[in-house]
Every structure is written in structure tokens, then in C-alpha cells.
Amino acid sequence: MTLLETDRPALHLEDVVESAADALEGAPAREVVRWAAATFGDRICLTSSMSDAALIHLVSRVKPGIDVLFVDTGYHFAETTGTRDAVEAVYPVNVIDVRPSRTVAEQEAALGPRLYGRNPDLCCHLRKVAPLGRALEGYMAWFSGIRRDETAARRDRRVVEWDRRRGMVKVNPILDWTQEEMDNYIQDNGILVNPLHHDGYPSIGCEPCTRPVAPGEDPRSGRWAGTGKTECGIHL
Numbered sequence: 001m002t003l004l005e006t007d008r009p010a011l012h013l014e015d016v017v018e019s020a021a022d023a024l025e026g027a028p029a030r031e032v033v034r035w036a037a038a039t040f041g042d043r044i045c046l047t048s049s050m051s052d053a054a055l056i057h058l059v060s061r062v063k064p065g066i067d068v069l070f071v072d073t074g075y076h077f078a079e080t081t082g083t084r085d086a087v088e089a090v091y092p093v094n095v096i097d098v099r100p101s102r103t104v105a106e107q108e109a110a111l112g113p114r115l116y117g118r119n120p121d122l123c124c125h126l127r128k129v130a131p132l133g134r135a136l137e138g139y140m141a142w143f144s145g146i147r148r149d150e151t152a153a154r155r156d157r158r159v160v161e162w163d164r165r166r167g168m169v170k171v172n173p174i175l176d177w178t179q180e181e182m183d184n185y186i187q188d189n190g191i192l193v194n195p196l197h198h199d200g201y202p203s204i205g206c207e208p209c210t211r212p213v214a215p216g217e218d219p220r221s222g223r224w225a226g227t228g229k230t231e232c233g234i235h236l
Helices: 013-024 029-043 054-062 078-090 104-111 120-138 179-189 195-199
Strands: 044-047 067-071 094-098 141-143 160-163 168-171
Touching: 013 029, 013 160, 013 168, 029 044, 029 054, 029 141, 029 168, 044 054, 054 179, 067 120, 078 094, 078 195, 094 120, 104 120
Parallel strands: 044 067, 044 141, 067 094, 141 168
Antiparallel strands: 160 168
């Protein structure tokens, strides 16, 4: 039984978000995870791009067996799908592959080849945003690994948010972590990391839209390089 099931009947999710966002601002990541696990029980999941398993490790220590949604776009690097397989083998979680309604071949037959180059926003919507939205419908809340220091669009986010587009709660336990704190957590806990990080890819997306980053460049400059695009749309 979750806290939502034992609280007053008139309690709405928006009320939960408002009070929790204030109470948990600046709280340690593990405390945020504990609150979310106690509040939502099995109605919360975790999403991961398989760039690393830091959030997976953090959450699974509090809530083993949690569903981890991995959006398999059909365009991932082999290293990313390999990391997905390693995560499933190493951590006590239930990895669920989330796929678009069309295969890459079907999409190209309908919309032409290399949509990612001609209209990256549409490609991201069809292969990431829409499939994840459908997969999240069975949950009340989801854990995200976004951090404020990643992009300008994420600086005003809160540790607990109302995801208005999906009508659910979004929990961001590591929102305030710096890259140094992330690196330390990975090293201290022996966290699985996508091997592309060691080849100059500090931020990893789909293979056609991601390039290596030179020393001194913005870590996310290799994503949709030259387009002005900085977000796939999942977190906007």
C-alpha cells in the first residue's frame, strides 16, 4: 500500500507535487527516491537512455525490481544496446524495451529516408517522445535523470514536477548533481557506463545525430550538431 492510498481521498497528484517540490528541494538524491517509492509503489518507473547506470543503481538500491523503460529508436549505437543488455544482467531491475509504432524501414517507406536529417524534431517525436508517452500511460510517476547543469532549458526544473503533457508526476532525484558529483558517484560505486564515453561522446543519442566532442566543447554540442536543437522533446 502506498502513501497515496492511505491519505485523504481528496488528495490530487498536483497537491502531492506542490508540497513535495518544496519539501524535497535540496534533499539528497536517495531521500527523494525513498519518498517517491513510498508514495507511488509499483506505479512508478524509471527511464534511461543507457548512457550510464547511475540513476538505475541509485533507484534500485531503494526499490529493487523497478521497471526501467529504454526507448529503442532503431538508430542506437551498438554500444548503447550493449549497455542496455549489461544493465539487465547486473542490476536488480526489469528492463522494458519501448519501440516506435513503425520500424526504421517502415518510417522511411512512408516519410522518406534520413528523416533525422531533414526534420529532426519530427523524427525525435515519432521515435522517442510518442513511444515513451504510450509506455508511461500505466504509471502514476516516473524517475528521470536530468540535471540542471546540462542545458539552459533544465535550469528552472524542480526535483518533483507535474508532467502536464502526460498527466503524471516526474521525479528528478539527481537534478542538482554536477558533472563532478556524477563522475564521483560512478567511480565510487563501480557504475556501468556506455563505452562511448571513453571515445569522446559525453552525451549519447542516436548514432546518425551524435558526433564526438572535442576537448573544451560543450558536452552536449555533439547532439544534433549544427541544427540548433538541444532537446529531443521528452523533457520539454
